[in-house]
Amino acid sequence: MPPVTTSRRRLLRLVGAAGAAGVAGCAGGAGDSGGSELVATLAADVKNYDPTRANDTTSRKAFGLVYEPLLSVDFEGQARPTLATAVEQRDDLTWRLSLREGVTFHDGSDFTASDVVATFERYEGTPRESDVYLWYDDATIVDDHTLDVTLADRYAPFRKSLGGVPIVPEAAASGDLDLSTTPIGTGPYEFDTHEPDRLFRLTRADDHWYDGSGEVPARPPIETLTFRIIVEGPSQVAALRAGDVDLANNPPADSVADLRENDDVTVSDHLAGGFEMVVFPLASAPFSNREVRRGIARLVPREEIVSSVYGGIGRPAYAPISPLLDDYTSESFQAEMREDHQGYDPERARELLDSGFDALDISPPYETSIVTNETPERVRWAQLVRDSLNRTDFFEVTIDQFEWNTYVSRVLAGDSHRSDSMMALGWTGGWDPDTFLRNLFYSGQATPSCCNAAHYANDEVDRLLDEALTTYDPAERRALYEDAQRRIVSDAPVAFVRFNKRLEAFRTAEVEGFHTYPLDTGEFTAIYAPWADAYTTTGGG
Amino acid sequence: MSLRRYVLRRTLLTVPILLGVSVLTFGLVKLLPGTPVDYVLQFQESTPELRASLRAQYHLDEPIYTQYALWLWDVLHLDFGERVVSDRSVRAAVAARLPETLVLGGGALLVALLVGVPAGVLAAVKRGGPVDEASRIAALAGIATPNFWLGLLLILVFGVHLNLVPVIPPVAPLLSLESLAFLALPAVTLGTASAALFTRLTRSAVTEELRREYVRTARAKGLPERTVIVKHVLRNSLISVVTVAAVQVAVLLDGAVVIERVFSWPGLGRLLVRAILQRDFPVVQAVVLLVATAVVVANLLADVVYAWLDPRIRY
Numbered sequence: 057m058p059p060v061t062t063s064r065r066r067l068l069r070l071v072g073a074a075g076a077a078g079v080a081g082c083a084g085g086a087g088d089s090g091g092s093e094l095v096a097t098l099a100a101d102v103k104n105y106d107p108t109r110a111n112d113t114t115s116r117k118a119f120g121l122v123y124e125p126l127l128s129v130d131f132e133g134q135a136r137p138t139l140a141t142a143v144e145q146r147d148d149l150t151w152r153l154s155l156r157e158g159v160t161f162h163d164g165s166d167f168t169a170s171d172v173v174a175t176f177e178r179y180e181g182t183p184r185e186s187d188v189y190l191w192y193d194d195a196t197i198v199d200d201h202t203l204d205v206t207l208a209d210r211y212a213p214f215r216k217s218l219g220g221v222p223i224v225p226e227a228a229a230s231g232d233l234d235l236s237t238t239p240i241g242t243g244p245y246e247f248d249t250h251e252p253d254r255l256f257r258l259t260r261a262d263d264h265w266y267d268g269s270g271e272v273p274a275r276p277p278i279e280t281l282t283f284r285i286i287v288e289g290p291s292q293v294a295a296l297r298a299g300d301v302d303l304a305n306n307p308p309a310d311s312v313a314d315l316r317e318n319d320d321v322t323v324s325d326h327l328a329g330g331f332e333m334v335v336f337p338l339a340s341a342p343f344s345n346r347e348v349r350r351g352i353a354r355l356v357p358r359e360e361i362v363s364s365v366y367g368g369i370g371r372p373a374y375a376p377i378s379p380l381l382d383d384y385t386s387e388s389f390q391a392e393m394r395e396d397h398q399g400y401d402p403e404r405a406r407e408l409l410d411s412g413f414d415a416l417d418i419s420p421p422y423e424t425s426i427v428t429n430e431t432p433e434r435v436r437w438a439q440l441v442r443d444s445l446n447r448t449d450f451f452e453v454t455i456d457q458f459e460w461n462t463y464v465s466r467v468l469a470g471d472s473h474r475s476d477s478m479m480a481l482g483w484t485g486g487w488d489p490d491t492f493l494r495n496l497f498y499s500g501q502a503t504p505s506c507c508n509a510a511h512y513a514n515d516e517v518d519r520l521l522d523e524a525l526t527t528y529d530p531a532e533r534r535a536l537y538e539d540a541q542r543r544i545v546s547d548a549p550v551a552f553v554r555f556n557k558r559l560e561a562f563r564t565a566e567v568e569g570f571h572t573y574p575l576d577t578g579e580f581t582a583i584y585a586p587w588a589d590a591y592t593t594t595g596g597g
Numbered sequence: 598m599s600l601r602r603y604v605l606r607r608t609l610l611t612v613p614i615l616l617g618v619s620v621l622t623f624g625l626v627k628l629l630p631g632t633p634v635d636y637v638l639q640f641q642e643s644t645p646e647l648r649a650s651l652r653a654q655y656h657l658d659e660p661i662y663t664q665y666a667l668w669l670w671d672v673l674h675l676d677f678g679e680r681v682v683s684d685r686s687v688r689a690a691v692a693a694r695l696p697e698t699l700v701l702g703g704g705a706l707l708v709a710l711l712v713g714v715p716a717g718v719l720a721a722v723k724r725g726g727p728v729d730e731a732s733r734i735a736a737l738a739g740i741a742t743p744n745f746w747l748g749l750l751l752i753l754v755f756g757v758h759l760n761l762v763p764v765i766p767p768v769a770p771l772l773s774l775e776s777l778a779f780l781a782l783p784a785v786t787l788g789t790a791s792a793a794l795f796t797r798l799t800r801s802a803v804t805e806e807l808r809r810e811y812v813r814t815a816r817a818k819g820l821p822e823r824t825v826i827v828k829h830v831l832r833n834s835l836i837s838v839v840t841v842a843a844v845q846v847a848v849l850l851d852g853a854v855v856i857e858r859v860f861s862w863p864g865l866g867r868l869l870v871r872a873i874l875q876r877d878f879p880v881v882q883a884v885v886l887l888v889a890t891a892v893v894v895a896n897l898l899a900d901v902v903y904a905w906l907d908p909r910i911r912y
Contacts (some may be wrong), residue, residue: 101871111639181650186642203879234683253863255765284765286861290749295861296763298757461876464639465631482638496643506642 092594093280094567096303096580097292101285101459102256104450105239105247107222108182116577117305118256118283123222123241124160127215128170130588131573131581133381133487135215139242143473145528148210149193155201159265161225162246164232169203173227175221176205183297187220210526212533213488221484225349244276256283266586276584277593296321296561302594303562303570305579307364309433315561322564328382329492329575330484331373332434332553334426335372335509339473341416346547349414351408352478353398353551355444362554364437369428369559373552374398375541376492377485380574383530383536384489397545398552400503402448409450420450426455428480429463437553439479470504473511480510482556484576489537490525496546497521512549568593600908603626604901611893618889619672623665626881631655633681635877653683655878668758668882677883687879690868691887693822698864701787701857702849706842708788709795714838716792717799718831724804732796740791748786748859755782765861783860787852791845797843802834836906843899847892 102118103111135143142154150492159167166553173195179188191211196204207214211528213564225234225240239247245258245474250509258281284301286292296304297318307323308317315323334356336343340419353420358372376387413420426438438455444453456477458466466472466481471529485491495506496519499513517540526537543550558579560572570592573581625630633650656664671678677687716849720732756764762782807830817824844895854866870881 111637111641183641183643183647183651185647251863252690254861254865255768263734282768284861285863286765287867288856288861291752291764291861294749294752294757298760300756300764365729416694425651444623460874461631462629463638468635468640495640501642504643504648507640 060076071330093282094278094303094592094594095282095284095584097286097295097301097305098256098283098286099285099289099292102250102283104236106228106235107224108179108184109236110188111183114578117248117579118242119222119239119245120578120580121245121246121258121281121504122239122243123224124243125219125221126155127218128585128587129201129216129219129251129487130585131571131590133216133383135219136587140218140353143215143218146204149207151205151207152198152213153203153205155203156265157201158240159262161240161242162261163225163227163240163505165225165227167223167242168200169197171226172203172223174226175223178224178229179221187217191217204327209259209272209529212525212528213490219280238475244586245281248280253285255285257281268587271589272586272591276591278583281580281583293561296563299563302566303430303560305560307561309369311558312367312369312559312561320563321561322567323559323561324571325559326572326574327368327371327378327380328484328556328558329378329486330482330556331376331378331492332437332482332556333373334438334481334551335467335479335481336477336549336551336552337473337475337477338512338549341478341496342412342418342422343410343478346414347408347412347591348440349413349551350546351405351450351546352445353548354401354405354408355448356441356446356551357399357400358552358553359400361437361440365433365440365555366557366593369557371555371557373555375545375552376496377537378555379542381487381489381492384534385541389538389541393541399550402444406448409448413450421452423448423454424521425454425456425477427458427475427477429460430457431482434480434482441480441553459510467509468503468507472509473505482552483507484556486575489533491591493544494521494525497549497572510545510549512544514543514547517543525531566594600905603912607897607900613899614893615890618893619669620665620881620891623668626878626885627661627664629876631876631880636681636876642705666813668827672883672886678879680880681875681877687883690880691865691883694863694865694868695887697862697868698853698857700771700849701780701783701845701862701864704784705788705791705852706845707850708784708790709845710842711839712788712798713792713795714835716796718803718826718834720796720800721803722826728760729800732800736793737798739789742789744786744790745855745859747789748783748829748856751782751786752859766863783856783862786859786906787849787856790852794841794845795838798838799834803830803835806830806834829857836903838900840899843895846895847888850891852887 065114085305098114102110103120104115108122110116114279124138126138127143128138129138131476139156139159140153141156144152144348146152153172155167155169155172161167176188176192176195189388189436191207191214192205193208194206198204211217216328222241224235225233228235244264244266246261248257248259250256259280260276260279264275266274284295286295289311292304293311293315295308297305298445312323322548334352336349336352338344362370362372363370371379374390377383379385379390383477385399426442428434428438435457436454444457445453464475466475467481472479483492483496495501496508497512497517498508499518502511503507503509518535520540524533524540527533556570558574560570562570569582571578571582571590581588582592585593633655634648634657637651638648644737654656656667673733675688677691679685680690716732720729723729751766755761763779767775812825812830815829845866850866853864854870856862857864857866858870868880869884
């Protein structure tokens with residue numbers, strides 16, 4: 057049972073002291089834990105606790121503190137030892153994993169090499185199969201705490217990919233344990249309750265393996281972690297302002313200005329690993345013409361979009377790899393892409409469109425639309441792109457808005473490249489540059505296999521991406537990815553719009569030490585992440 | 598026709614209606630673009646084999662009438678299948694949220710009746726005066742106000758600025774004082790439009806009743822005005838209010854969809870909306886069927902009560 061909450065105190069004020077005894081009688085439970093509680097929001101319900109099945113970010117966010125991977129990726133993108141103490145390359149395809157000893161799962165069973173193998177192999181045939189089978193071929197157990205993993209091919213992001221595979225007990229693979237009702241991991245928090253659409257609660261695990269250091273206490277200071285499920289943005293903000301929740305995860309962009317003026321609340325933003333873009337259907341004219349696409353890319357008012365739609369939060373995007381991965385991209389590279397290919401320039405756009413329409417023998421204006429889902433910000437930036445295109449004599453653009461699933465079934469349909477509409481799309485990558493490129497621009501990833509909705513196919517880009525994926529030397533990789541990006545940006549199968557930022561808003565007096573993890577699904581990492589020297593306390597101390 | 602025969606005939610009539618509702622429910626859900634497979638895979642790499650096995654799992658390759666027959670057979674056994682988004686049973690998901698929606702809807706209906714009926718009586722008795730005028734304006738405002746806006750306004754005023762009530766549901770049993778106190782705002786929000794309707798309805802029914810002979814007789818006999826209104830006029834006027842209250846069941850369930858989102862209340866409305874968005878077909882079908890059944894049954898009850906009160910309508 058949670059400690060007395062602010063709402064309880066408020067209710068006492070409402071019913072007066074006379075009613076207090078009655079309240080305590082019916083609302084009390086099995087005695088208060090007395091520990092500290094952090095109340096955070098989730099904008100959707102948690103759907104699934106099984107890592108091989110959960111395909112929504114909310115679920116992965118919620119169980120991020122329950123399960124642990126072998127290596128975790130810290131706030132700067134460095135892989136850090138977690139359940140593995142060392143990951144060493146033995147030859148091109150074999151990696152030796154040394155596992156941490158003395159670790160137990162929340163059900164009391166010991167963590168050993170067989171749990172790791174079972175975790176990997178239960179991904180086969182599940183919706184999230186590619187999390188593991190992109191690289192995994194086989195594993196050999198050396199002893200209880202050592203195993204050798206054999207890769208299907210050289211795979212540069214191997215270490216970081218391990219960060220996306222939460223380790224579960226072997227019993228989950230043999231069917232003796234159902235993770236979809238009982239999530240069991242080794243993490244600092246264990247699953248407590250889930251009341252659908254109401255709350256998801258974790259409690260501090262008693263025997264987490266971490267022994268403490270000068271930096272981080274041996275146990276998480278926060279005892280109970282309660283996620284309240286609040287779907288409506290305005291209701292989230294109201295709950296934060298009223299003090300019913302301590303931390304709002306990703307509050308709506310249009311409320312940030314108001315929250316910043318609130319003395320009780322701290323708002324901060326962090327660069328995140330995603331971007332927004334306009335995707336062109338390459339098989340239909342006029343989008344089949346490179347000059348037309350480049351012309352449209354020159355008409356996307358990125359600065360205006362960032363300032364008016366997102367309240368100045370985010371950055372204009374001119375190439376796919378997020379600035380978050382500063383080993384693989386840079387300000388100067390973005391500037392070069394802006395100058396040479398995609399920067400806003402109506403004059404240059406007119407020349408390009410003129411010659412493109414001439415070559416196709418199409419007489420403008422061309423009637424088309426931009427397909428988008430109902431995310432308010434996305435609709436608004438699509439409208440700005442529409443207005444910018446309609447200011448020219450070349451287009452008459454309208455907006456086609458669809459609810460999520462209809463939208464997904466359109467943009468990911470096998471014939472998405474033959475549609476006569478442009479598509480407003482967002483993409484979230486990970487800590488490796490491949491995640492920003494392969495799914496969107498590799499020929500083999502054309503819809504419906506994955507997410508290359510434009511059906512962009514360029515042999516040289518395919519070759520560069522494959523080579524970069526199997527190149528272990530960072531400097532060589534960077535050169536390969538720059539080359540690939542240059543080709544993609546100049547071909548303009550998509551027009552890049554904005555690099556996202558993550559927002560967080562919390563009550564200053566109640567939350568200390570929290571900072572948002574840059575990637576989707578990891579936002580609550582800072583609650584307690586000894587491997588990244590991060591932890592959060594409540595009550596400002 | 599005896600009352601018993603009338604009730605029997607009226608009940609039998611609901612069978613083809615419910616069957617029609619089941620066909621419509623099933624068919625409309627199938628007309629939605631996109632399939633559960635799209636939802637399960639979303640923006641992930643997939644192979645043709647994986648897609649085919651998912652299609653088979655949801656019987657998407659069977660002919661539509663086979664799918665309907667399979668579904669109806671299970672429904673008749675109260676088996677609504679498993680959810681698309683998780684491995685849990687649809688029946689459990691619906692059962693978990695039904696009490697929440699019933700309490701919210703019941704609260705809203707209570708608010709509507711407790712506010713609407715007295716206001717309507719008052720307006721009828723003080724016909725043409727300022728009270729009547731004020732109730733008319735309030736009723737118009739109540740019908741015209743969008744309920745999500747009203748909900749957010751109440752949250753801002755009572756939850757954030759006055760800090761009197763929590764903004765999100767307390768962690769407490771459904772029938773605890775804490776939960777019921779929290780429910781005041783959503784119930785008021787949801788009940789406002791219905792209260793306005795009851796006000797106007799009661800006013801016209803009472804006005805009509807006041808013109809009848811028996812009222813003049815009662816007054817001539819020297820009965821106090823309060824007795825005349827409460828014991829005689831109101832009882833006769835409420836017949837039509839009861840009928841409309843039955844129809845309001847559908848209206849309240851409809852409104853609950855929005856209100857549950859605004860107040861983060863874990864009811865059927867939210868389950869339904871999300872199930873539609875995720876193409877969680879089994880859930881959509883179960884909830885729509887449940888709501889349709891509730892409306893049909895409420896109407897049946899209203900007809901029966903009416904027939905019992907007024908034998909002239911048993912045709």
